[in-house]
Amino acid sequence: MSPQAVVFDIGNVLIEWQPERFFDAEIGEADRRALFEAVDLHAMNDRVDRGERFRAVIEETAEANPDFAAAIRMWHDRWAELASPVIDRSVRLFRALKRRGVPCHILSNIGEETFAIAAKNYPFLEEFDEVFLSGALRMAKPDGAIFAHVESALALPPEALFFTDDRAENIDMAASRGWATQLFTSPSALAGRLVEEGLLTAEEVA
Known part of the structure; x- marks a missing residue:
């Protein structure tokens, strides 16, 4: 899938x-x-x-x-x-996905109050379809339970989810559950992987 x-x-x-x-x-x-x-x-x-x-x-x-x-x-x-500055090309990739009609979500180890500060400073964070915060859920990556919660909340099988994170232990847990994953090292590497997965075209990530 x-x-x-x-x-x-x-x-x-x-x-x-x-x-x-x-x-x-x-x-x-x-x-x-x-x-x-x-x-x-x-x-x-x-x-x-x-x-x-x-x-x-x-x-x-x-x-x-x-x-x-x-x-x-x-x-x-x-x-x-x-928590600054914004990584501009990552945000452009997110918006390209949204224009394509691809649902985009957040899964982050962050408190509710700190996320509110981030969203005030970076309003694009409120453009995501669903936001899963460790502080609200009282569980955190890389615990498998938080990934299971996302699967259940989105009513999607693991193989329908693509996840990018900068920490290898979080990527490893998601991959072990069957998620498609990309260890984030740069927006360019993420762009290439999104093209490989058929989520965006080369023109859309340029």
Whole structure:
């Protein structure tokens, strides 16, 4: 069966997600390294992605690490800058699929509050047909359960779904269920795969 719908991750697929780069610019590389060595900020963010309240998690972490509190609070107060910029060609591919009538969905490890900030800054996120957020579902990639939920919600068999994500473990789980997959390395590579799958033409991805 050829794919009938395309499922996009958000971070590093549609929008760049490089917190270290943001902190290098704000506090300098040396202080950023000290911060990330002292505080597991990605684990902190995982809590938000699994449904905990955004501000509460950041405040708890800041209070537990007073030497880094001001920098940690940037994760909340300046989150829109952490999640930037948009990956323009990926968005163009999404819109080309939409023009073709291909249903397009999101499956992302992201909190509901952080997604709301992203959608405010990048309104194209509200153009997707269905949005599956780990924070709302209280389960996250690469857990097989979240992929099963998408299949059930869309009433599609796994082989009808095409999925692109920047993390190999998420791609591996989707592929093990029978989804068509593309590990996202660049918009150009994704474009080529969409053409191979017959979802877009070479002219449409140019």
